[in-house]
Amino acid sequence: MSGSVVVALDVGGTGIKCGLVRxxxxxxxxxxxxxxxxxxxxxxxxxxxxxAERLAGRARADGLTPLAAGIAVPGVIDxxxxxxxxxxxxxxxxxxxxxxxxxxxxxxxxxGHDVRVGGIAEARVGAGRDSRHVLFVAIGTGIAAAHVxxxxxxxxxxxxxxxxxxxxxxxxxxxxxxxxRGCLEALASAAAVGARYAAAAGTPANAAxxxxxxxxxxxxxxxxxxxxxxxxxxxxxxxxxxxxxxxMVLGGGLAEAGDALLTPLRAALRQRITFHxxxxxxxxxxxxxxxxxxxxxLALDTLEER
Numbered sequence: 001m002s003g004s005v006v007v008a009l010d011v012g013g014t015g016i017k018c019g020l021v022r023x024x025x026x027x028x029x030x031x032x033x034x035x036x037x038x039x040x041x042x043x044x045x046x047x048x049x050x051x052a053e054r055l056a057g058r059a060r061a062d063g064l065t066p067l068a069a070g071i072a073v074p075g076v077i078d079x080x081x082x083x084x085x086x087x088x089x090x091x092x093x094x095x096x097x098x099x100x101x102x103x104x105x106x107x108x109x110x111x112g113h114d115v116r117v118g119g120i121a122e123a124r125v126g127a128g129r130d131s132r133h134v135l136f137v138a139i140g141t142g143i144a145a146a147h148v149x150x151x152x153x154x155x156x157x158x159x160x161x162x163x164x165x166x167x168x169x170x171x172x173x174x175x176x177x178x179x180x181r182g183c184l185e186a187l188a189s190a191a192a193v194g195a196r197y198a199a200a201a202g203t204p205a206n207a208a209x210x211x212x213x214x215x216x217x218x219x220x221x222x223x224x225x226x227x228x229x230x231x232x233x234x235x236x237x238x239x240x241x242x243x244x245x246x247x248m249v250l251g252g253g254l255a256e257a258g259d260a261l262l263t264p265l266r267a268a269l270r271q272r273i274t275f276h277x278x279x280x281x282x283x284x285x286x287x288x289x290x291x292x293x294x295x296x297x298l299a300l301d302t303l304e305e306r
Contacts, residue, residue: 010117073112184235226264
Protein backbone atom coordinates (compact mmCIF):
# COMPACT_ATOMS: atom_id res chain seq x y z
CA MET A 1 0.00 0.00 0.00
CA SER A 2 3.05 2.27 -0.29
CA GLY A 3 1.58 3.97 -3.35
CA SER A 4 -1.89 4.28 -1.84
CA VAL A 5 -3.85 7.09 -0.21
CA VAL A 6 -7.31 7.77 1.12
CA VAL A 7 -9.41 10.85 0.39
CA ALA A 8 -10.33 12.73 3.59
CA LEU A 9 -12.72 15.64 4.08
CA ASP A 10 -13.52 17.47 7.32
CA VAL A 11 -16.57 19.65 6.63
CA GLY A 12 -17.32 22.51 9.01
CA GLY A 13 -19.81 25.34 9.02
CA THR A 14 -17.27 27.79 7.60
CA GLY A 15 -14.49 25.71 6.07
CA ILE A 16 -13.62 22.33 4.56
CA LYS A 17 -10.24 20.80 5.37
CA CYS A 18 -9.48 18.01 2.94
CA GLY A 19 -6.64 16.11 1.39
CA LEU A 20 -4.93 12.83 0.65
CA VAL A 21 -3.60 10.77 3.55
CA ARG A 22 -1.33 7.73 3.37
CA UNK A 23 -2.20 4.56 5.30
CA UNK A 24 0.53 5.34 7.87
CA UNK A 25 -1.18 8.66 8.70
CA UNK A 26 1.16 10.94 6.76
CA UNK A 27 -0.64 13.74 4.93
CA UNK A 28 0.34 13.53 1.27
CA UNK A 29 -1.60 16.61 0.17
CA UNK A 30 -3.76 19.13 2.05
CA UNK A 31 -6.26 21.80 0.99
CA UNK A 32 -8.71 24.21 2.61
CA UNK A 33 -11.84 25.63 1.05
CA UNK A 34 -14.77 27.75 2.27
CA UNK A 35 -17.96 25.80 2.93
CA UNK A 36 -20.23 28.69 1.91
CA UNK A 37 -23.12 27.11 3.77
CA UNK A 38 -25.37 30.07 2.86
CA UNK A 39 -25.76 28.47 -0.59
CA UNK A 40 -27.86 25.69 0.92
CA UNK A 41 -27.31 21.99 1.63
CA UNK A 42 -27.60 20.86 -1.99
CA UNK A 43 -24.79 23.17 -3.07
CA UNK A 44 -22.61 22.15 -0.12
CA UNK A 45 -23.19 18.49 -0.95
CA UNK A 46 -22.11 19.07 -4.54
CA UNK A 47 -18.99 20.89 -3.32
CA UNK A 48 -18.10 17.88 -1.16
CA UNK A 49 -18.56 15.54 -4.11
CA UNK A 50 -16.53 17.75 -6.44
CA UNK A 51 -13.67 18.08 -3.95
CA ALA A 52 -13.61 14.34 -3.30
CA GLU A 53 -13.60 13.60 -7.03
CA ARG A 54 -10.85 16.13 -7.69
CA LEU A 55 -8.68 14.75 -4.88
CA ALA A 56 -9.05 11.20 -6.18
CA GLY A 57 -8.10 12.48 -9.62
CA ARG A 58 -5.06 14.25 -8.23
CA ALA A 59 -3.95 11.06 -6.51
CA ARG A 60 -4.11 9.13 -9.78
CA ALA A 61 -2.31 11.92 -11.66
CA ASP A 62 0.49 11.69 -9.08
CA GLY A 63 0.80 7.95 -9.58
CA LEU A 64 -1.04 7.06 -6.37
CA THR A 65 -4.00 4.76 -5.85
CA PRO A 66 -7.00 6.16 -3.95
CA LEU A 67 -8.41 3.34 -1.84
CA ALA A 68 -11.37 4.87 -0.02
CA ALA A 69 -12.88 8.13 1.20
CA GLY A 70 -13.78 9.42 4.66
CA ILE A 71 -16.02 12.40 5.37
CA ALA A 72 -16.58 14.13 8.71
CA VAL A 73 -19.52 16.52 9.16
CA PRO A 74 -21.17 18.26 12.14
CA GLY A 75 -24.64 17.56 13.50
CA VAL A 76 -26.53 14.33 14.12
CA ILE A 77 -24.98 11.55 12.06
CA ASP A 78 -26.09 7.96 11.50
CA UNK A 79 -22.68 6.42 10.84
CA UNK A 80 -24.06 2.93 10.23
CA UNK A 81 -26.38 4.18 7.47
CA UNK A 82 -23.95 6.83 6.26
CA UNK A 83 -26.55 9.59 6.55
CA UNK A 84 -26.21 13.17 7.80
CA UNK A 85 -29.50 13.32 9.70
CA UNK A 86 -29.37 16.99 10.67
CA UNK A 87 -26.86 19.81 10.86
CA UNK A 88 -27.65 23.38 11.88
CA UNK A 89 -24.27 24.62 10.63
CA UNK A 90 -24.55 23.19 7.13
CA UNK A 91 -28.28 22.63 6.74
CA UNK A 92 -28.13 18.89 6.05
CA UNK A 93 -31.32 16.92 6.56
CA UNK A 94 -31.23 13.19 5.81
CA UNK A 95 -28.43 13.47 3.25
CA UNK A 96 -26.93 10.04 2.31
CA UNK A 97 -23.42 11.45 2.01
CA UNK A 98 -21.57 8.16 2.31
CA UNK A 99 -23.35 6.57 -0.63
CA UNK A 100 -23.21 9.76 -2.69
CA UNK A 101 -19.43 9.94 -2.30
CA UNK A 102 -18.98 6.21 -2.88
CA UNK A 103 -21.01 6.41 -6.09
CA UNK A 104 -19.20 9.50 -7.37
CA UNK A 105 -15.73 8.05 -6.72
CA UNK A 106 -16.40 4.36 -7.25
CA UNK A 107 -14.65 3.72 -3.93
CA UNK A 108 -15.67 2.56 -0.45
CA UNK A 109 -16.63 5.52 1.76
CA UNK A 110 -17.36 6.25 5.41
CA UNK A 111 -19.21 9.09 7.11
CA GLY A 112 -18.57 10.27 10.66
CA HIS A 113 -19.40 13.00 13.16
CA ASP A 114 -16.76 15.75 13.26
CA VAL A 115 -16.11 15.54 17.02
CA ARG A 116 -16.13 11.74 17.06
CA VAL A 117 -13.62 11.49 14.22
CA GLY A 118 -11.47 14.09 15.99
CA GLY A 119 -11.67 11.92 19.09
CA ILE A 120 -10.66 8.84 17.10
CA ALA A 121 -7.62 10.67 15.75
CA GLU A 122 -6.56 11.94 19.17
CA ALA A 123 -7.10 8.50 20.71
CA ARG A 124 -5.18 6.58 18.07
CA VAL A 125 -2.37 8.93 17.01
CA GLY A 126 -2.68 12.03 19.23
CA ALA A 127 -2.67 12.92 22.91
CA GLY A 128 -4.58 9.79 23.98
CA ARG A 129 -2.61 7.25 21.97
CA ASP A 130 -1.23 5.49 25.06
CA SER A 131 -4.64 4.97 26.69
CA ARG A 132 -7.50 2.58 26.00
CA HIS A 133 -10.28 4.75 27.45
CA VAL A 134 -10.28 8.29 26.08
CA LEU A 135 -12.83 11.08 26.38
CA PHE A 136 -12.18 13.78 23.80
CA VAL A 137 -13.85 17.08 24.70
CA ALA A 138 -14.04 19.81 22.06
CA ILE A 139 -14.59 23.25 23.58
CA GLY A 140 -15.23 25.69 20.78
CA THR A 141 -18.35 27.50 19.63
CA GLY A 142 -20.15 24.69 21.45
CA ILE A 143 -19.04 21.81 23.66
CA ALA A 144 -19.22 18.17 22.60
CA ALA A 145 -17.42 14.97 23.53
CA ALA A 146 -16.43 11.65 22.01
CA HIS A 147 -16.07 8.51 24.10
CA VAL A 148 -13.38 6.37 22.47
CA UNK A 149 -12.46 2.89 23.69
CA UNK A 150 -9.69 0.95 21.95
CA UNK A 151 -9.79 3.47 19.13
CA UNK A 152 -13.54 3.13 18.50
CA UNK A 153 -15.94 6.02 19.14
CA UNK A 154 -19.48 5.23 20.28
CA UNK A 155 -22.22 7.25 18.55
CA UNK A 156 -25.16 6.16 20.71
CA UNK A 157 -28.48 4.72 19.61
CA UNK A 158 -29.44 7.78 17.54
CA UNK A 159 -26.07 9.22 16.55
CA UNK A 160 -26.31 11.93 19.21
CA UNK A 161 -23.96 10.67 21.95
CA UNK A 162 -21.49 13.03 23.59
CA UNK A 163 -23.59 16.20 23.89
CA UNK A 164 -21.73 17.15 27.03
CA UNK A 165 -22.43 20.82 26.42
CA UNK A 166 -26.10 20.29 27.21
CA UNK A 167 -25.62 18.95 30.72
CA UNK A 168 -27.15 21.51 33.07
CA UNK A 169 -24.50 22.65 35.54
CA UNK A 170 -26.13 25.91 36.69
CA UNK A 171 -29.92 25.48 37.02
CA UNK A 172 -31.65 28.72 36.13
CA UNK A 173 -28.46 30.04 34.51
CA UNK A 174 -28.00 31.59 31.07
CA UNK A 175 -30.32 30.43 28.31
CA UNK A 176 -28.69 27.93 25.97
CA UNK A 177 -29.30 27.65 22.23
CA UNK A 178 -31.04 24.33 22.94
CA UNK A 179 -33.69 26.09 25.04
CA UNK A 180 -32.53 24.94 28.47
CA ARG A 181 -31.03 27.22 31.08
CA GLY A 182 -27.63 26.73 32.67
CA CYS A 183 -26.11 24.30 30.16
CA LEU A 184 -22.36 23.84 30.29
CA GLU A 185 -22.15 25.18 26.73
CA ALA A 186 -23.94 28.40 27.70
CA LEU A 187 -21.32 29.06 30.37
CA ALA A 188 -18.01 27.56 29.31
CA SER A 189 -17.83 27.30 25.52
CA ALA A 190 -15.35 29.64 23.85
CA ALA A 191 -18.26 31.58 22.37
CA ALA A 192 -19.98 31.95 25.74
CA VAL A 193 -16.81 33.11 27.50
CA GLY A 194 -16.26 35.88 24.97
CA ALA A 195 -19.93 36.88 25.00
CA ARG A 196 -20.11 37.08 28.80
CA TYR A 197 -17.05 39.32 28.98
CA ALA A 198 -18.33 41.52 26.14
CA ALA A 199 -21.70 41.96 27.83
CA ALA A 200 -20.10 42.93 31.15
CA ALA A 201 -17.37 45.16 29.71
CA GLY A 202 -19.39 46.71 26.93
CA THR A 203 -16.68 45.94 24.37
CA PRO A 204 -16.24 43.12 21.83
CA ALA A 205 -14.12 40.23 23.08
CA ASN A 206 -13.31 36.58 22.45
CA ALA A 207 -12.16 33.80 24.73
CA ALA A 208 -8.49 34.46 23.95
CA UNK A 209 -8.94 38.05 25.13
CA UNK A 210 -10.50 36.83 28.38
CA UNK A 211 -7.72 34.29 28.96
CA UNK A 212 -5.06 36.94 28.39
CA UNK A 213 -6.82 39.39 30.67
CA UNK A 214 -7.14 36.81 33.42
CA UNK A 215 -3.43 35.98 33.15
CA UNK A 216 -2.65 39.68 33.45
CA UNK A 217 -4.74 40.00 36.60
CA UNK A 218 -7.64 41.96 35.11
CA UNK A 219 -10.47 41.55 37.68
CA UNK A 220 -13.40 41.09 35.27
CA UNK A 221 -11.52 38.67 33.03
CA UNK A 222 -10.21 36.75 36.05
CA UNK A 223 -13.72 36.39 37.48
CA UNK A 224 -15.20 35.14 34.20
CA UNK A 225 -12.27 32.78 33.64
CA UNK A 226 -12.64 31.32 37.13
CA UNK A 227 -16.39 30.86 36.62
CA UNK A 228 -15.60 29.10 33.35
CA UNK A 229 -13.13 26.76 35.05
CA UNK A 230 -15.63 25.95 37.81
CA UNK A 231 -18.40 25.18 35.31
CA UNK A 232 -16.09 23.00 33.24
CA UNK A 233 -14.95 21.13 36.35
CA UNK A 234 -18.58 20.39 37.23
CA UNK A 235 -19.27 19.18 33.71
CA UNK A 236 -16.16 17.01 33.57
CA UNK A 237 -16.96 15.47 36.95
CA UNK A 238 -20.34 14.38 35.56
CA UNK A 239 -18.59 13.08 32.46
CA UNK A 240 -16.17 11.06 34.58
CA UNK A 241 -19.06 9.56 36.53
CA UNK A 242 -20.61 8.49 33.22
CA UNK A 243 -17.56 7.40 31.23
CA UNK A 244 -14.79 6.58 33.75
CA UNK A 245 -12.15 7.82 31.30
CA UNK A 246 -8.46 7.16 31.76
CA UNK A 247 -7.58 10.40 30.00
CA MET A 248 -9.61 13.45 28.97
CA VAL A 249 -8.21 15.19 25.92
CA LEU A 250 -9.33 18.81 25.65
CA GLY A 251 -9.44 20.39 22.21
CA GLY A 252 -11.13 23.29 20.48
CA GLY A 253 -10.55 27.02 20.80
CA LEU A 254 -10.66 27.25 24.59
CA ALA A 255 -7.96 24.60 24.95
CA GLU A 256 -5.61 26.90 23.05
CA ALA A 257 -5.15 28.66 26.40
CA GLY A 258 -2.99 25.67 27.41
CA ASP A 259 -1.87 25.61 31.04
CA ALA A 260 -3.86 28.77 31.79
CA LEU A 261 -6.89 26.49 31.47
CA LEU A 262 -5.51 23.06 32.31
CA THR A 263 -3.73 23.91 35.57
CA PRO A 264 -6.72 25.47 37.39
CA LEU A 265 -9.09 22.97 35.79
CA ARG A 266 -7.09 20.01 37.10
CA ALA A 267 -7.15 21.54 40.58
CA ALA A 268 -10.89 22.25 40.45
CA LEU A 269 -11.68 18.74 39.22
CA ARG A 270 -9.48 17.20 41.91
CA GLN A 271 -11.35 19.13 44.61
CA ARG A 272 -14.65 17.67 43.41
CA ILE A 273 -13.63 14.04 43.08
CA THR A 274 -14.84 11.67 45.79
CA PHE A 275 -14.95 8.01 44.80
CA HIS A 276 -14.18 8.58 41.11
CA UNK A 277 -10.78 7.81 39.67
CA UNK A 278 -9.15 11.04 38.59
CA UNK A 279 -8.55 11.16 34.82
CA UNK A 280 -5.51 12.74 33.30
CA UNK A 281 -6.36 16.07 31.67
CA UNK A 282 -4.26 16.83 28.61
CA UNK A 283 -4.40 19.23 25.72
CA UNK A 284 -5.19 17.85 22.28
CA UNK A 285 -2.10 17.24 20.17
CA UNK A 286 -3.46 17.42 16.62
CA UNK A 287 -5.13 20.83 16.57
CA UNK A 288 -7.44 21.43 13.63
CA UNK A 289 -5.84 18.50 11.77
CA UNK A 290 -7.75 16.03 13.98
CA UNK A 291 -10.89 16.03 11.82
CA UNK A 292 -9.06 15.42 8.57
CA UNK A 293 -6.91 12.66 10.09
CA UNK A 294 -9.95 11.12 11.76
CA UNK A 295 -11.82 11.08 8.45
CA UNK A 296 -8.84 9.31 6.90
CA UNK A 297 -8.83 6.74 9.70
CA LEU A 298 -12.54 6.07 9.09
CA ALA A 299 -11.77 5.49 5.42
CA LEU A 300 -9.00 3.04 6.31
CA ASP A 301 -11.36 1.26 8.69
CA THR A 302 -13.74 0.55 5.81
CA LEU A 303 -10.98 -1.35 4.05
CA GLU A 304 -10.30 -3.53 7.10
CA GLU A 305 -14.00 -4.36 7.34
CA ARG A 306 -14.24 -5.56 3.75
